[in-house]
Amino acid sequence: MRTYNLTHIKELESEAIYVMREVASQFENPVLLFSGGKDSIVCAHIARKAFFPSKIPFPLMHVDTGHNFPETIEFRDKFIEKIGANLIVASVQKSIDEGKVIEEKGYNASRNGLQTVTLLDAIEEHKFDAAIGGARRDEEKARAKERFFSHRDEFGQWDPKNQRPELWNIFNGMKHFGENFRVFPISNWTEMDVWQYILAEGIELPSLYFSHQRDCFVRDGVIMSESEFIPQKPEEITQEMQVRFRTIGDMTCTGAVASDADSLEKIIEEVAATRTTERGTRSDDKRSEAAMEDRKKQGYF
Amino acid sequence: MEADSNSYLDMELLRFSTAGSVDDGKSTLIGRLLYDSKSIFEDQYEAIELSSKKKGEEGVNLALLTDGLRSEREQGITIDVAYRYFATPKRKFIIADTPGHIQYTRNMVTGASTSNLSIILIDARKGIIEQTYRHTFIASLLGIPHVVFCINKMDLVEYKEEVFEQIKKDVEAFASKLDVKDIHFIPISALHGDNVVNASKNMDWYQGGTLLYLLENIHIGSDHNHIDCRFPVQYVIRPQTDDYHDYRGYAGRIAGGIFKPGDKVVALPSGFGSTIKSIDTLDGSIDEAFAPMSVTITLDDEIDISRGDMIVRENNQPTVSQDLDVMICWLNEKKLQWRGKYAIKHTSSDARCIIKDIKYKVDINTLHRLEEDKDIEMNDIARISLRTTKPLFFDSYKRNRYTGSVILIDEMTNETVGAGMIINK
Numbered sequence: 001m002r003t004y005n006l007t008h009i010k011e012l013e014s015e016a017i018y019v020m021r022e023v024a025s026q027f028e029n030p031v032l033l034f035s036g037g038k039d040s041i042v043c044a045h046i047a048r049k050a051f052f053p054s055k056i057p058f059p060l061m062h063v064d065t066g067h068n069f070p071e072t073i074e075f076r077d078k079f080i081e082k083i084g085a086n087l088i089v090a091s092v093q094k095s096i097d098e099g100k101v102i103e104e105k106g107y108n109a110s111r112n113g114l115q116t117v118t119l120l121d122a123i124e125e126h127k128f129d130a131a132i133g134g135a136r137r138d139e140e141k142a143r144a145k146e147r148f149f150s151h152r153d154e155f156g157q158w159d160p161k162n163q164r165p166e167l168w169n170i171f172n173g174m175k176h177f178g179e180n181f182r183v184f185p186i187s188n189w190t191e192m193d194v195w196q197y198i199l200a201e202g203i204e205l206p207s208l209y210f211s212h213q214r215d216c217f218v219r220d221g222v223i224m225s226e227s228e229f230i231p232q233k234p235e236e237i238t239q240e241m242q243v244r245f246r247t248i249g250d251m252t253c254t255g256a257v258a259s260d261a262d263s264l265e266k267i268i269e270e271v272a273a274t275r276t277t278e279r280g281t282r283s284d285d286k287r288s289e290a291a292m293e294d295r296k297k298q299g300y301f
Numbered sequence: 302m303e304a305d306s307n308s309y310l311d312m313e314l315l316r317f318s319t320a321g322s323v324d325d326g327k328s329t330l331i332g333r334l335l336y337d338s339k340s341i342f343e344d345q346y347e348a349i350e351l352s353s354k355k356k357g358e359e360g361v362n363l364a365l366l367t368d369g370l371r372s373e374r375e376q377g378i379t380i381d382v383a384y385r386y387f388a389t390p391k392r393k394f395i396i397a398d399t400p401g402h403i404q405y406t407r408n409m410v411t412g413a414s415t416s417n418l419s420i421i422l423i424d425a426r427k428g429i430i431e432q433t434y435r436h437t438f439i440a441s442l443l444g445i446p447h448v449v450f451c452i453n454k455m456d457l458v459e460y461k462e463e464v465f466e467q468i469k470k471d472v473e474a475f476a477s478k479l480d481v482k483d484i485h486f487i488p489i490s491a492l493h494g495d496n497v498v499n500a501s502k503n504m505d506w507y508q509g510g511t512l513l514y515l516l517e518n519i520h521i522g523s524d525h526n527h528i529d530c531r532f533p534v535q536y537v538i539r540p541q542t543d544d545y546h547d548y549r550g551y552a553g554r555i556a557g558g559i560f561k562p563g564d565k566v567v568a569l570p571s572g573f574g575s576t577i578k579s580i581d582t583l584d585g586s587i588d589e590a591f592a593p594m595s596v597t598i599t600l601d602d603e604i605d606i607s608r609g610d611m612i613v614r615e616n617n618q619p620t621v622s623q624d625l626d627v628m629i630c631w632l633n634e635k636k637l638q639w640r641g642k643y644a645i646k647h648t649s650s651d652a653r654c655i656i657k658d659i660k661y662k663v664d665i666n667t668l669h670r671l672e673e674d675k676d677i678e679m680n681d682i683a684r685i686s687l688r689t690t691k692p693l694f695f696d697s698y699k700r701n702r703y704t705g706s707v708i709l710i711d712e713m714t715n716e717t718v719g720a721g722m723i724i725n726k
Contacts, residue, residue: 004527004591005557006315008393017595018554021536025608028319036523050595052583085691120331137384162382164717165407165632168706169554170646174715188395243555245595 004299009197012189013046018169018183019148020050023130024057026173027181030130031088031123034060036072037248038205039134041052041079042194045183045203047132052106059086063119065111065250066093067229072248075206092120110252120155123180130173130181148187154178178251191246199264208245211262216241222255304515312388313520315354318397318412318445320436321422326453329421330491331385331398332363337498338513340387348613382412391517396677405496406439406665406680407632410720413443414706420449420512425458425488429471431666431667437472440667441479441571442628442682442722446524448476449485449515454642460503478668479698483519525592526701530558531619533648533704538597550581551606553651556648556703557590557696558599558614562716568604569611569621569694609650611694619694619704620725626660627694627721628698630682635711637677637685637719644710648703653712658686685722697725 006014023030030057030073031045034040047056080087090113095101100121101114115143123131137144149171164172173181198205215226217236224230226238229252229292243256260265321327335341349365356362385396397412399405413419419440423433440448450472458464465488476484487496488507495501498513510518538550560566566575579586581597590596599610606612613619631637638656645654661670662683677683697704709719 002524005313005522005595008312009312011593012377014554014593015593018535021552021595049583050552051536051538051543052581052597053545053550054538104332130547132357138386145381146387165411166722167411167708167717169415170706172646172710172715172717174644174710176715188384188386190388190393193393194386216492234333284349 328364
């Protein structure tokens with residue numbers, strides 16, 4: 001007998017497509033946040049599926065810290081051209097130049113926190129009423145309670161105690177003037193799901209995800225890529241290492257892992273066997289136990 | 302996390318919710334499930350090891366794994382629905398972890414709304430308490446197909462079979478009055494791990510499977526409605542490019558039934574008939590589509606269809622009406638206003654409605670109908686009548702969770718204030 005069951009990956013895809021279509025229907029001016037990382041690439045892929053054979057009916061936006069891996073930018077530009085989408089670049093450097101934010105100083109200085117200001121400014125400037133992101137609930141404790149449709153007040157703030165209940169698959173995107181939403185279509189995916197989906201769908205990724213030779217140094221047990229953006233201490237000696245990245249963010253806070261995984265299949269094997277979370281390589285989360293919760297309240301993803 | 306890459310793509314998804322009161326070990330149970338199924342990462346484990354030490358606890362408190370927000374960590378309770386994920390080689394699981402205290406009925410309802418299965422914890426020392434009735438009632442009200450009662454803290458009653466059997470008998474007695482299709486009982490100790498992932502060595506009288514075994518093997522294939530064809534149109538796709546000049550596709554997620562090209566269909570509310578020309582996806586056209594797939598349907602005839610409309614089969618149509626009776630769970634601090642007006646969302650349809658009547662409130666601890674009590678406050682459950690500004694196309698919630706559910710929205714604050722399950726009159 002024919003059974004009518006979806007595999008879990010197909011069910012998650014269907015849910016994410018549904019969310020994309022709700023965004024396009026419920027909001028006037030949505031935007032898809034695109035970092036060049038695998039989660040945002042998967043989101044863009046799903047957006048294509050949701051509206052095929054039309055093009056994605058909203059632009060993609062990259063919040064550019066100016067401290068990107070060059071590979072990310074190269075990939076981003078090719079990808080955008082291939083899918084024929086509009087790209088908006090919001091620049092953290094510009095926020096710094098305009099004096100809206102002050103750069104952190106010292107060895108562990110990162111522009112990661114500054115992104116929030118640039119993001120909120122860009123949302124205001126372009127009058128976006130919904131920003132779609134690739135955040136997942138399995139990434140971090142504070143995200144476990146995030147909604148698919150996450151309401152933000154006119155200051156872009158997230159109030160964890162006052163979120164709208166989300167029932168069945170009915171999403172409430174109603175809002176007052178000046179308020180906006182963050183929407184997370186792949187909320188229910190895990191890191192493993194994302195990788196399996198990338199493999200199953202044949203999705204292209206930046207080369208950073210695959211094992212390669214790179215000049216690195218070790219700080220607080222995390223392997224960092226040598227870069228003009230990070231001042232090294234004398235004892236932090238650069239050496240060539242065989243590494244890959246599990247997440248892609250700002251060069252100043254994204255750590256690499258020693259790895260020989262140079263294909264999707266090998267990466268999946270590695271993810272299946274790994275014993276630390278992917279955010280374990282993110283130094284920005286290590287600042288305090290509630291680091292992510294604090295940044296989210298201020299309007300970070 | 303042990304799944305290998307080939308079998309991984311064949312896995313099914315099981316969504317379950319957990320309900321329990323503050324002290325009955327719910328967080329410990331989830332922590333135990335995650336820990337024993339090897340879904341905990343080293344850095345997560347180190348973090349809770351450190352917190353346990355800070356609090357001066359003996360050993361590692363697995364319950365800390367699921368404590369999310371700072372305010373909760375301070376109070377030591379879970380205040381909102383939190384979602385957790387783990388996988389075994391057989392299935393992938395989404396846990397909606399909900400607090401069980403009475404003031405959190407709304408969270409329980411939220412968590413239950415998408416679940417295939419509910420785990421209800423009972424403290425073996427206490428047996429059935431008020432909360433057990435409440436949790437079971439909510440599971441039945443929300444139409445959760447499978448309910449598993451975990452009799453926890455068996456270690457504290459010397460793993461006695463009589464204790465388990467008595468509680469089982471008591472639960473069966475009241476559950477028979479409710480509409481719960483599939484009930485299971487497991488004696489466990491979340492603290493020590495008995496019958497959670499590994500079979501207990503202390504209860505050889507128990508012949509059933511462990512909790513994880515049940516979660517991995519319970520049949521969920523029939524949890525979706527594959528009989529009544531319902532396709533709420535979410536979005537109309539009109540590329541207007543050279544390649545797809547006249548293309549008009551209706552995008553949506555199938556809420557029930559199986560659709561195939563060639564099927565005779567009717568669009569509601571217009572009532573115009575047509576035939577399905579194709580069912581499209583980016584990966585090509587497909588031969589059939591069923592709930593809960595997201596697809597795009599094209600029709601042979603050009604008829605006017607927009608968001609909020611519904612494509613159904615000619616010979617199996619939903620109720621079309623502006624009047625509906627619903628069981629409502631109130632979610633907001635501001636009381637339900639009798640004769641009040643609210644925005645209402647049902648599938649992809651938006652309308653407004655007026656509360657015509659409050660028929661009775663349910664005492665969720667005794668299940669009595671309180672016909673005189675019209676004060677519907679946050680966490681209350683009541684039967685009410687609504688009239689909408691335009692016809693909705695619906696089924697009873699019992700028949701279909703997706704075409705049988707509505708939410709009410711306060712038009713001043715835009716908050717979601719009510720969750721309604723439609724009753725067929």
